[in-house]
Amino acid sequence: TTRKLLLLPGDGIGPEAMAEVEKLISLMNEVAGSGFETETGLVGGAAYDVHGAAISDADMELAKTADAILFGAVGGPKWDKNSYETRPESGLLRLRKDLDLFANLRPAICYPALAEASSLKRELVDGLDILILRELTGGVYFGLPKEITELGNGQKRGVDTQVYQTYEIERIARAAFELARTRRGKVTSMEKRNVMVTGVLWNEVVTAVHADYPDVELEHMLADAGGMQLVRAPKQFDVIVTDNLFGDMLSDIAAMLTGSLGMLPSASLGPADETTGRRNAMYEPVHGSAPDISGKGIANPIAMIASFAMALRYSFNMIEEADKLKASIAEVLQAGIRTGDIMSEGARQVGTVEMGDAIAESFRAK
Ligand code: NAI
Ligand code: MG
Numbered sequence: 001t002t003r004k005l006l007l008l009p010g011d012g013i014g015p016e017a018m019a020e021v022e023k024l025i026s027l028m029n030e031v032a033g034s035g036f037e038t039e040t041g042l043v044g045g046a047a048y049d050v051h052g053a054a055i056s057d058a059d060m061e062l063a064k065t066a067d068a069i070l071f072g073a074v075g076g077p078k079w080d081k082n083s084y085e086t087r088p089e090s091g092l093l094r095l096r097k098d099l100d101l102f103a104n105l106r107p108a109i110c111y112p113a114l115a116e117a118s119s120l121k122r123e124l125v126d127g128l129d130i131l132i133l134r135e136l137t138g139g140v141y142f143g144l145p146k147e148i149t150e151l152g153n154g155q156k157r158g159v160d161t162q163v164y165q166t167y168e169i170e171r172i173a174r175a176a177f178e179l180a181r182t183r184r185g186k187v188t189s190m191e192k193r194n195v196m197v198t199g200v201l202w203n204e205v206v207t208a209v210h211a212d213y214p215d216v217e218l219e220h221m222l223a224d225a226g227g228m229q230l231v232r233a234p235k236q237f238d239v240i241v242t243d244n245l246f247g248d249m250l251s252d253i254a255a256m257l258t259g260s261l262g263m264l265p266s267a268s269l270g271p272a273d274e275t276t277g278r279r280n281a282m283y284e285p286v287h288g289s290a291p292d293i294s295g296k297g298i299a300n301p302i303a304m305i306a307s308f309a310m311a312l313r314y315s316f317n318m319i320e321e322a323d324k325l326k327a328s329i330a331e332v333l334q335a336g337i338r339t340g341d342i343m344s345e346g347a348r349q350v351g352t353v354e355m356g357d358a359i360a361e362s363f364r365a366k
Contacts, residue, residue: 014072134247
């Protein structure tokens with residue numbers, strides 16, 4: 001088998017983190033014949049400097065045929081004055097839109113070695129492993145009308161509109177149940193059906209889709225209560241499925257349960273092709289291009305490496321390798337090897353390359 005990966009390292013620390021994933025890809029090809037074929041494209045400011053756009057049409061074509069895309073990070077002071085159309089983030093937005101990446105997976109994992117770095121009590125988060133599934137292409141961020149009008153009496157009126165159709169809720173619900181099947185078999189759906197009709201519809205459609213997944217437990221929670229529970233007792237959850245707005249907030253809250261931005265991966269998936277089952281998929285760290293530390297060789301590559309582990313799991317069905325890579329990260333942290341952002345007393349501080357080497361070495365030895 002050949003496995004086609006498109007690498008879009010981007011700007012700032014993006015390429016530094018991506019280099020550590022490329023090491024793992026070569027290792028897997030050499031020792032296990034994994035058959036990864038990589039192509040590298042430009043995105044963000046790096047693409048703007050060459051093509052005058054944050055992603056070229058040619059790279060978009062590669063993105064549409066790759067089995068998975070690994071995305072680093074985009075942006076930086078050099079491009080802060082770019083127009084709205086050519087700002088580095090527009091490359092990311094075009095990828096999400098043109099590939100119809102409607103399902104955003106944000107795991108919140110708290111490695112035992114880092115439990116003390118959490119903003120919560122150690123016992124609440126030690127060993128935490130939950131997944132927030134956010135609907136990414138609909139809801140109030142995109143619904144129309146979206147406008148500010150002058151009312152003529154010195155007042156203005158601003159309107160955002162929350163819109164969801166059945167098919168949009170159906171496909172994210174299906175993704176949630178299928179993900180839960182590969183985990184602990186529980187889905188918590190969050191909306192505000194008490195005050196929003198889209199919440200009523202969301203609840204109704206998720207419940208209907210559940211009929212196809214009797215082996216998965218379904219629970220409904222109002223999103224505000226869910227936010228409280230997420231901080232009070234996060235380990236009660238397995239998969240949380242929610243809309244674009246609530247998912248944005250809840251996933252940021254969950255991120256803070258786990259410690260550093262340098263640890264958090266994400267995946268964005270498109271719809272599965274009805275005949276082949278193939279789906280567009282992009283994997284990226286949650287963090288940005290970190291201009292304050294870029295070029296210094298000190299960025300934490302774990303978020304990028306963990307994003308690659310998600311690609312192994314969700315795009316290539318390489319479950320054993322994905323688990324091995326996750327275990328390698330845990331092992332290296334347990335051994336007290338740390339980049340600056342997750343440094344603690346008594347640990348050994350290393351740079352990006354050394355951290356990548358340590359994880360690759362642990363992976364090779366498994
Ligand atoms: P950021 O995530 O780049 O950095 C926030 C802070 O966390 C910084 O102090 C940074 O040094 C630290 N940090 C982030 N990742 C780290 C890592 N892997 N290892 C160690 N420390 C890490 O967010 P910020 O500073 O708000 O934005 C910087 C640039 O990145 C901006 O141009 C912004 O637009 C862009 N950005 C891009 C994103 C993307 O590509 N998806 C997401 C967020 C921001
Ligand atoms: Mg956010």
